[in-house]
Amino acid sequence: MHIMERAGGRNQTLIMEFILLGFGNPPELQPFLFLLFLVIYGLTMAGNILIVAVIVVDQHLHFPMYYLLGNLSWLETCYTSTLLPRLLASLLTGKRTISVKGCMVQMYFFGIMSTAESLLLMAMSYDRYLAICNPLRYTSMMNGRVCCQLVAGSWLSSMTTCSIGMILLLQMTFCDSKEIDHFFCDFSLMLQLACDETQTLELVIFAIATMWTFVPCLLTLTSYVCIISTILRIPSTTGRKKAFSTCSSHLIMLAIFYLTIITVYIVPTGITTKVLNKIFSVFYTVLTPLLNPIVYSLRSKEVNESLRKAFHKLSAFWNSHTILKHTF
Numbered sequence: 001m002h003i004m005e006r007a008g009g010r011n012q013t014l015i016m017e018f019i020l021l022g023f024g025n026p027p028e029l030q031p032f033l034f035l036l037f038l039v040i041y042g043l044t045m046a047g048n049i050l051i052v053a054v055i056v057v058d059q060h061l062h063f064p065m066y067y068l069l070g071n072l073s074w075l076e077t078c079y080t081s082t083l084l085p086r087l088l089a090s091l092l093t094g095k096r097t098i099s100v101k102g103c104m105v106q107m108y109f110f111g112i113m114s115t116a117e118s119l120l121l122m123a124m125s126y127d128r129y130l131a132i133c134n135p136l137r138y139t140s141m142m143n144g145r146v147c148c149q150l151v152a153g154s155w156l157s158s159m160t161t162c163s164i165g166m167i168l169l170l171q172m173t174f175c176d177s178k179e180i181d182h183f184f185c186d187f188s189l190m191l192q193l194a195c196d197e198t199q200t201l202e203l204v205i206f207a208i209a210t211m212w213t214f215v216p217c218l219l220t221l222t223s224y225v226c227i228i229s230t231i232l233r234i235p236s237t238t239g240r241k242k243a244f245s246t247c248s249s250h251l252i253m254l255a256i257f258y259l260t261i262i263t264v265y266i267v268p269t270g271i272t273t274k275v276l277n278k279i280f281s282v283f284y285t286v287l288t289p290l291l292n293p294i295v296y297s298l299r300s301k302e303v304n305e306s307l308r309k310a311f312h313k314l315s316a317f318w319n320s321h322t323i324l325k326h327t328f
């Protein structure tokens with residue numbers, strides 16, 4: 001066993017493993033939660049993969065807006081997959097320990113995905129802003145190449161910044177307690193267990209979080225303010241209603257994503273309880289990836305049309321297949 005000399009002269013055991021407390025103790029709740037999250041995970045994966053497939057296959061959808069939607073759906077499948085499989089496994093087996101390294105890996109990928117998500121949502125709102133508020137310049141300012149740059153930029157900048165945070169985190173040792181009262185390796189809870197001085201790291205992470213969460217959040221909101229004010233000037237009532245309903249559903253999703261993240265990470269602990277914190281975390285980690293494809297893609301007429309065509313083709317193919325089988 002490793003013994004650690006603390007600054008205060010106290011000897012403490014170095015921790016190699018954490019215990020993720022998850023949703024608390026009652027074992028009779030476990031099967032119910034397992035089924036609930038299994039269904040949510042299945043639906044999230046199915047919905048998002050369906051959208052990626054439709055957008056990749058259908059030539060009619062090869063436009064920047066749909067490229068961005070496809071990339072968002074792809075990102076959502078990765079995002080939920082950083083958390084849910086592990087949660088499901090621990091609900092099923094009752095095993096709640098996770099190695100410190102495992103915890104860091106989970107946190108690293110989760111950090112990359114959530115940062116990329118917030119940057120991609122910003123890119124999507126920028127695309128809509130150009131299309132609605134600047135329609136004459138849209139084609140010159142948004143094309144396949146710009147779209148590629150936006151997507152690549154989101155991934156690269158989230159990977160770079162999270163890697164910097166990770167390098168600092170890898171030097172941490174943990175010794176205060178083994179228990180993390182959450183269902184995934186949450187960064188702020190993990191830092192509370194560190195034996196070393198965490199101020200520098202906290203500052204770096206705070207800067208990263210501000211840069212990649214607050215700034216995209218503000219820019220996204222600004223785009224939507226411009227979009228809504230343009231929509232309000234549309235003379236026809238039906239056109240206005242339609243544009244407004246699309247916009248408001250996007251805004252609701254953005255509000256859920258950002259408000260819950262900000263409540264969990266920025267509002268000082270003590271004001272929000274631990275239970276409330278976990279419930280809010282479920283919102284931005286589990287429900288956003290489930291609802292985003294529905295709100296962004298399935299409400300779009302073109303995607304719906306394309307899905308309908310695909311199902312027709314599939315059922316026609318299926319029918320001809322069964323007929324062939326019967327005739328031979």
Ligand SMILES: *[C@@H]1O[C@H](CO)[C@@H](O)[C@H](O)[C@H]1NC(C)=O
Nearest residue numbers: 052055067070071147148151
């Ligand atoms: C993601 O964006 C790139 C660049 O615009 C595009 O080529 C690609 O098809 C998109 N991916 C999906 C799944 O839509």
